[in-house]
Amino acid sequence: MKTSFKTILSLLIATILVVSCSRKKDKFINRNFHAVTAEFNSLYNGYNALEEGRISLNDAYFDNYWDVLPIERMQISEEVMLPGQSKNENFSRAEEKAVKAIQKHSMNIKGKEINPQMDEAYLLLGKARYFDQRFVPAIEAFNYILYKYPASDKINQAKVWREKTNMRLDNNELAIKNLKRLLKQEQLEGQDLADATSMLAQAYLNTKSVDSAITQLQIASTSTKNNDERGRYRFIQGQLYNKLGKKDSANLAFDKVIDLNRRTPRIYMITAYLEKFKNFDFENGNKLEAQELLTKLEENRENRPFLDKIYHQIGEFHLNNGSDSSAMAYYNKSLRTNSPDRLLKAKNYETIGDMFFDNSEYATAGAYFDSTMSNLKLNSKPFRVIKRKRDNLEDVIYYEAIAKTNDSILHLVHLPEAERLSLFESYVSNLKEQAEEEKEQAEAAERNANTGLVTANNIPSATNAVGARGGLPGQAALFYFYNPTTVAYGKNEFVKVWGNRALEDNWRWSSKGSVATSTNATGSTNDLSALASDEERFDPQFYISKIPSEEKEIDSISKERNYAYYQLGLIYKEKFKEYQLSKSKFQNLLESNPEERLILPSKYNLYKIYELLGENDEASIAKAEIIKNYPESRYANILEHPELVSDKDENSPESLYEALYNLHEQQKYAEVISKSEDYIKRFDGEPIIPKLELLKATANGRLNGFEAFKTGVNHLSVTYANTNEGKQAQKIINEVLPKIANTDFVEAIDSVTTHYKVVFQFKDTERNNIPTFKKELDSVLKEVKYYRLSSSVDLYNPQTTFVLVHGIKNEAVAKTFKQLLTDKNKKKIIKPFFVISSANYQTIQIHKNLEAYLNPNNQ
Template identity: 60%
Template sequence: MKTSFRLIVVLFSIILVVSSCSRKKDRFLSRNYHAVTAEYNTLFNGYNALELGRQSLNESYEDDYWEILPIERMQIMEEVMLPGQNKNENFSRAEEKAIKAVQMHGMNINGKEKNPQIDEAYLLLGEARYFDQRFIPALEAFNYILYRYPSSDKINQAKVWREKTNIRLENDELAIENLKELLEEADAIEGQDLADATSMLAQAYINTKSLDSAITQLEIAAQNTKSHDERGRYRFIQGQLYNELGKKDSANYAFDKIIELNRRTPRVYLINAHIQKAKNFNYDDGNKLEFLELLTDLEKNRENRPFLDKIYHQIGEYHMINGSDSLALANYNKSLRTNSRDKKLKARNYEILGDYEFDYANYKIAGAYYDSTMLNMEKNKKPYRIIKRKRDNLEDVIYYEDVAKATDSILTLVAMSDDERLAYFEAFTTELKAQAEEEKEKQKSVERQQGLATVNNDIKGKSSRGMTPSGKESSFYFYNSTTVAYGKNEFVRIWGDRPLEDDWRWSSKRSTKNNNTNLGQLATADTDSETFDPNYYIEQLPQDDKVIDSIAKERNFAYYQLGVIYKEKFKEYQLSKDKFLSLLDNNPEEKLILPSKYNLYKIYEVLNQQDEASIAKNDIITNYPESRYAKILLNPEQANLKDENSPESIYQNLYKELSNQNYQFIIDECDDKITLFQGDPMVPKFELLKALAIGRLNGFQEYSKAINYVALNYANTPEGIEAQNIVDEVLPALKDDTFTDAEDENSFKVVYYFNKTKDEEVVANFKTALNEQIKEVKVFNLKTSLDVYNSNTTFVVVHGLTSFDGANGYALSLQEQKENKIIHQYFITSSTNYRTIQIHKNLETYLELQINNN
C-alpha cells in the first residue's frame, strides 16, 4: 500500500512539473526552467561551436602587413554558396542551436517574450550567419533584436553587430551614422562594447579614406578593450595609418606601445612593430650602430625564428641604404632561404636582387630573378605588369647573349690545335671524374647515416605502426624504414629527381632544380664510358667549313644585335661599344660593317671620346663615300632631304600606302627596311607603321601583339612611348568584341563581300555598277567604298542607310529590278557592328548570329 502511494505521489509530481514548465504559461517555474535550459544547454553548445569556428577562421587567415590591416581577421570568400550549403560546419551548428533555443524555449505570450535568453539566441543566430558570410540573413537577425527587444541587455552588442554587417555590405556611410549615434549616448555604452563600437567605426572611416578620424576611434578602442590581442592589433593599425599620413614620429609612438606590451600581445604584432619602426628609421640623424644592434638582437632571439624572413629583409635594407651591397645581398638571400609564406616579401627580395643585377648589366641573372618575382605576384595587377615589362625587355638580350656565348665557345674550340683540344677535354673529363667520385662518397655517407638512424630506431623500440598485433615486426614494405630509405635512394639513383605527375618516366620530366641528379648519374657511370672520354667531345665539334662559317655568321649577328640593344634600349654605351668592336674584329659580313662603324661613331660622341669619334667618322667618309652614312656625316641637314632612298623618304611613301589599304605591301616593306636600316633611329617608326598595318589587316589580337612588341623593344623612343600609351589606353577600349542589338542606331550599311583572289577588275566593275544605281536614290545621301577585310576578303560597302529593314529592303530592290540587277552575297550591319567586325575580324560570328536571329 505504501509503495503504491509513493508511486502515485512521484507521478503526480512529474505531471505537476511538466505542466508547470509549459511555454504557454507565464509562471515563475516555466520562465526559469526555459531560461536556464536555454542558457546552459542549447546556447552554451552554440557559443562553443561559434568559438571553434572563429578560431578556425583566425588560424586560416593570413594578414598582409604590406597593406593597412583590417580591424577584424576574416577572409571573405568569393564563391557563391547554394541554399543548404555552408562554409564552416561549426557556424552551421551554432545557427542550429540558436534556432533550437528559440523554437524549444521561446515563451512568446500575448506578444511579449518571457524568456530573457531568447534575445541572446537571436544574437548567436546573427553572429553565426555573419561569420558564415551570409550577411543579409545576419542583418535580419540583428534588426529583429533591435525591433523586438529594445530593453535587452544585449542591445548595444546587437547595434555594433548590425553595423559590422553593414560595413561588410559596403554600407559604410550608414554604419558611420548609426555608430556615431550610438556613441553619443555616453552613459549607454562602455567597456568592451565601447571598444567594439569604436573599432568598427574606425574600419568604416578607413574604408571611406577618413584616416584621421579612424586614428581617433582606434585610440578609444585600444584603451577600452579587455583583450591584449585586440589592443596590439589596434595599435598596429594606428601606426600604419600614421605612416600613411606621413607622420612617422606618431607612427613610431604607436609601435612603441605595442613593444611595451611585449608578451601580452601576439608576437607577430611585436615583430612587425619593430620592422615598421625600422622602415621609419632616419638614416641621416639616427644612431646607426644602435639600430643595427637592435636588428641583430631580433635575429638572434630564438623566439623570433618564425619571423626571420622579415628580419633578414630589414637587415638587408639597412646594409643596402648604407652602401654595403654584399652584406645586403647576403641578407636578402637569407630571407629567401627561410621558405617564407609571405609572397609579397619574396617578390620584393627577388625584385631587389634582379634590379641590382640589372644595374650591373648582368641581364641574364636579372631575368632569372624577375621570373621568380612574377611567380610570387598576382597576375594582371599593375606591379606584375611592370615587372613583366622589365622581363620582356630582357628577352632579346638574354637570347643573343646565350647565342654569343655558345657560338664563341664552339669557335674557340674549333680554332685550337689538336693537342690543345685534347688537353682541354682531358682536363674537363678529369674534373668530371673527380665530381663523380665525390658524389659517390656523399651517397655512401648518406646511406651509412640512414643505416645508423635505422639501428638507433630499432634499439629505442619499434613504432606501433611497424609492429603486428602479436608484437612481431611487420613485413609490409612501407612499414619497414630501412627498405623505404633504400627504395628512395635507388629511385633517385636510377631515375633522378622526378615530379609526382603522370608520365613521370619521360626524360623531359627530369627535374632541373639543381645539379644533384646529374651528379648522381655521373656517380653511377662507368669510368670507362664515353662520358669520361675526351675524344667523345672532340668528335661533337663541327668539321665542315660551311657549318663553321654559319656558326661564325650567327655569332656576328648576335654581337650586332647586342650592340644595338645595349645602345638603344639600355643606354649601356660601354657594353655596346665592346660588342661592336668585337664584331669588327671577327671578320663580319659586309652588311654589318658600316652600320657597326656608324653606331660606334655615335657611341664615341655620347662617351665624349672625340678622338675615336673623329677616326670613325673619317673611316666612313673615306672608305664608304657613296653611302648614306657618309652623306649624313658630311651634311646632316641636307643628306636626308636629297636622298629619295633615305629611311625618312621610304617611311613617308609607305605611310601614304595606308590610305590605299595596301597593308600586306606595307608589312613586307617594313620587314625589309627594318633589317636594312638596323641601328637607324627610323627603325622604331617602321615598327610602329608595321604594327598599324598588321592591325588593319589581321585584327585586334595581332595588333595587340605587334604594338606590345614595339612598346617593349623600343621603350626609350618616342615611338615606344606612343605604343605604350596605345597599350594602356587604346587597347582596353577596343577589347570588347561583342555585337550590339542596334535598335537605337540610325546608321546602317549594306556590305557585299568578295574573295580577294578574284580579278580586281570584277570587283571594280561591281562597284561601278553599284554607283550607277546609287545615283538614282534621292532620299538618302548614299555612297560606296572599297574596304579591305583581310588578306582573303574585300568589302564593297553602301553607306548612308538609316535602318536595318531599310538597308535590307534596298539590297533586295537592287536584286529585283528589271535591268542592271545587283546580285551578290551581302549582309546588313550597323556602323557600330561594322567597326567591331573590322577591328576583331569576326565576320563569321556575326553572320552566324544573323542566321540564328532569322
C-alpha cells in the first residue's frame, strides 16, 4: 500500500510539474512556477554575478581627489571590443542569466506578460550591459521595461537607469528633462529618491550647473540608505562648495563626512580632513591646533594607507607657514611612501622643484621637473606647462655646469704647487681609507659566505632550494643579492663607472654626479680615480699631471667659462628676471679678463640691470663709460639718442636678420654669406648669432654645395650645441646629411613617371641677359599646346645661373623640347639646353657636379 501511495504521489507531482512548465497557459500554477524558478535560479545567480562584477569594477577604479569626484565609481574604457567580447566576465554571465530567465520563463500571452519577474529580468539585462559599457543595448532593455511593464514596481528604477545611460551617451539635457519630470510626477522615497537625485546632480555637473548639483546631492545624501553613498555625496558637496569659493559651507559638508567615521570608507574621512586643511586661514586660524591635528592623523595607525596624502598636506601646511625645510622633508616623506597616486607624486616633485627654482638652484629644479613630467599624462596641459618650465632651464643648467667645471679647473691652474699637493694628498688619503673599509667589508663578507656554505650543505632542503634556483645539484649557493661578497664587488664596480650617486630619481644625470671633495676645486677627480689604475689612483702626482698647463689650453677653458658667464647673465635677465643673479654673472665676467667681443654687450646689459634694480648711480657710471669708450657703437647711439630708437629698430639684430633672410629668398647667397660674417662679428655674444650661423651655412650650401653645408652645420652643432639652432643642426647631421650624401645619378626608368627639366645655362658674363631671355621664354611657353609649362631662375654657383622649364613628365619630350614650339618661336629660343630629371637636378645642386652629369660617360 505504501509503495502504491508513493507511486501515485510521484506521478501526481510529475504531472503537476509537466503541466506547470507550459508558458502558454495563464494558470496559477504556471505563473508561480515560472516566477519562482526565474527569481530563485536565473535571476538570483545573475544578480550575484552583477554584484561581483560591480565590486571588481569599484576595486579597479582609482578616484582622483584632485578633481570633483563623479557620483558613480565607474571607469570608462576607450578599448574597442569585438562582438561577443566582454570587458568583464561577471557582467557577461549576468547578461546570460537574464537572457536565460527571459527565454525560459517569459509568459507572453495575448500580448501581455503575466510572469511578474520579467521586468526584473530586463532590469538585470540592462544593468549588465550598462556596466559592460554597451550603452545602446542597455538603453534598449530599460526602454522595453517602460514600454511593456508600465505598472511594474521597478518602473522608477528603470527610468533612473535609462537616464544614467543617457548621460553616458552625452545626452545630459535629455536626462535632466526626464529626471525632473520623474521627480515631479512620482512621490519617490528612500533609495529611489536618492538614486534619482544623485543622477540628476551628475547631469547638472556635466552641464556645469554646480549650484543645482549641490541641491540635489543634499537630497540624495539625506535619502540614501547606503552610508558609502552618503559619505561620497557629502564629500562631493564639499568639493563643489570649494569650487564656488564657499569655504565655510565646504567645511560644514566635510565635517558631516568626518562625523560618519567608520560608517563610510575611511578614505572619505581622511580626504575630508585634508580638504579642510586646504581651506585653513593662515592669518586668523589657530596654527598650533591645526598642526596638532595633522600630527594626530599622521600618528594614527589606521591612517597608514593614506600617509602619502597626509604627508603631502603636512608639507603644504609648513610651506604656507614659511617653514620650507620642514615642508621639503614631508614632501620627500610622501614620495617615499611609493604612492599609487601619480598626480600626488607629480605635485610633490613639482613643489620641490619650485622650491629649488625659487632658491636659484636651477639644475636641481630641472631634475625634479623631469620627475614631475614622468608622473603626468603625456601631452596633457599640466605636462606641457612643466615641459615649458623645464625647457627654459635647459640652457641655464648647461651653462652653469660649464661655468662650475671650468672655474674648478682654473682654480687648480692658479693654485701654488704646495697647495695643489696638499689638496690631492688629502684626497688620496680619503681614497685609501675608503679602500681599506671596502676591503675589510669584502673579507668579512667572504668569511660569512663560507660559513653559510657549510651550514647550507648540512640542510638538504636548503640544497634543494638552491638547486632549484639554478645552482648545481647538491651544491648550496646563495642568491647573489644575499651574497655580501658579490654585493660589495657590485658596489665597487658601480662607483668606478658612475661615481658616488644619491639614491634618487634621474640618478644617471651628469648633474647628479658627486664632487670628490668638499670643495669644487677638485672638479671631476671622481671620474679620474674611476679610470685610473690602482697605482695611479693613490698617487697625488697623477691628479696634478692632469691639470692643464699649456697656455693655449688654459686660454680655451677661460674663454669657454667667460662665454658661459655671459649666457647665464642673459638668461637670468631675460628669462627669469633674476636681476641680482644676472648682475653677479656679468660682473664676474668683466673681472675675468674676457674677450673684447663680450665686454661691451656685458656693460650695456649691466647698465639695463642697474636701471631695473633702481641703482641709478651705477647706471649713470655705466652709461657714461659706454658713451666715452665706445662712441661709435650701436649701444652708445642708443644711450645718447633713445628717442631715435623705435619699437622696430632697423639696426637691431632682429631687423638685420629679417633683411638678410629676404636676400636669401632672392638667391643672393654670396651677399648673405658676406653680411652674415659681418653681423656675427658685430653682434658676437648675442642670442641672434646661432640664427645667423644657420642662415650662413644654408646659403653656403646653396652656393658651394654639400661639403660647405656640412662644414657649416658641424660648426654650428659644436659651437652652439645647447641652442635651438644647434640642436637643429645636430638633427640635420644625423638625419638629413646621410640621405643627401650620395653623388650617384639615378637612371631613368620609362615605366616610372617622373619630372624632367629643360635647363639653359648662363655664365656670369651673361647674367644681365637673363631677365630678357626669361620674359621671351615665358611668352613662348604660353603658346605650347597640350602642356602647362612654366619657367624659373635658379642659381647654380657663383659663375653659373640656370633658367629652367618645368612641367614635362617624359624624357623624350624633354629632349625634343623645341619640337613643341612653333616655327616662329623656335627662332626666338636659340640658346642650347640640356635635359635632366628632377632627382638628378637635386643631386647636381647639392654636390655641384654638373660636369660629371654632362660628361657622356656619366649620361
